[in-house]
Amino acid sequence: MSDIKEISPNTLALFGIIGGLIGIYLSPYAPAAGSIGAICAVIWGAEAVRRVAKYGLGTGVPSIGQIALGMGIIAAMFGLAIVKDKILAGPIVSLITASVIGLIIGWFAQNVIKMKIPVMIRCMTEIAASGALIIIGYSASVAGNYEFNNIVNLVFDNGVILAVFWVGAVAMLHPFNACLGPDEKQQRLLYLAGSTGAITMALMGIAALMTLGLGGAITLVLGIILWLVFYKKFWDEVYKDAASVVGTGLIPKTEA
């Protein structure tokens, strides 16, 4: 099965963390960058969901997306609020807090609830961390920066946070939920994750039109362009993989 070279989890984690943080830190200058950072985190998170959900959670893939954003939103609020004036530290504190919460929940899931999934602790940590980056990234592109009071005014009070929460969760859980199965491939999933992240970015652009005015149009247009690009890539992957499906006949009576 693994004759196709897959991108290693460590590379993707680095891509998600560095890309996500760079995007968030650039968001005060270009709000659209926050969303692009969040797309990096979506791609990372979707791959982490893939690794843990492969084992079969018993509750469906969506549950893990919801817990990810649940942990992420708590950590994001904490990290952004606790740093007060040192707002530069906010996203990093959020990331660390999310990782710690994820680690604790992962440890409990593995050792107390006894889920017997070897990658549970690591994946839960990664999923929580990417959830926090997704929340901060998309919020930053709606609010214009990542300062807590500003996000409260422009994202929480008007209810945009619900869209960030839900669409962000779907962006993260949908790729594996849609691609899972015997012929699932990492490449295809990553492109789909890019496209769900980009369509979320377009939605955040609509919200940003309301909060930031014309500045939001850049997020909207860029989101739609990225979505078309990633969706075309995903489309090509689907066609490439579909051509290689062959009939295997009936299952043999004896195991080889």
Next chain:
Amino acid sequence: MAVIDPTMLMNIFLIGISGTLICLAVHFIPVGGAPAAMAQATGIGTGTVELAAGSGLVGLITSSYMYAYEPAASMTLVMAAGAMGAAIMLASTMLAGGYIYAYGVAVPFASAQVKKDPITRERQDIYVSKGTQGQGIPTICFVSGVVGSGLGGAGGGLIYFVLMGIYSPLIAASAAAVAGVFTMGVFYVNSVIPSYGVGGTIEGVHDPKFRRVVPKDVLTSFVVSIICGVIAIMITGGMS
């Protein structure tokens, strides 16, 4: 920051309790998952998280509505409002689902986990179709579901009440939004954790699985909610 302050400790403890209530609630709700959607298992045909979070969030809406119009409301009143909202939401879901199972899918309501319904004393096993795990929503599951959603709604109301008490003096205008979003986060975490313990389907309080999984799930939820409580209190340090 004085974390040793008894009021603060009490608030953290209350958030821990409310998370545990939400976790406990999930076990009462008859969750059938995908098999129930095909009428091959007892319960409502959707996932644990959807049902717990759905009923809990309606509870959150009703309790916040109560709190918004009666800011002097006592804790029990806010919790009761949450419990009512959540219970009504889940009861109507089960009623509508029951109509579809009875008149659309045409299956007799039967539980595969018990021989006799503990409430109506009707025999169950003879009505369970071969190869299935029961169908529809029998009386015990319905009652268990209403009780469970009530617990979940009360938990949601409690955490909202506690957080409003903490945040209102600091950020008057945005306290409801911040408290609501934080409650939502705690809610999702606490409805997914038990769903991993339950592992897909549970019929309610009479299911043998109930006794097996409740202790460890409740312990996990309590610890995680306490951590969330500490975080919720620490957030106030950054509010101005």
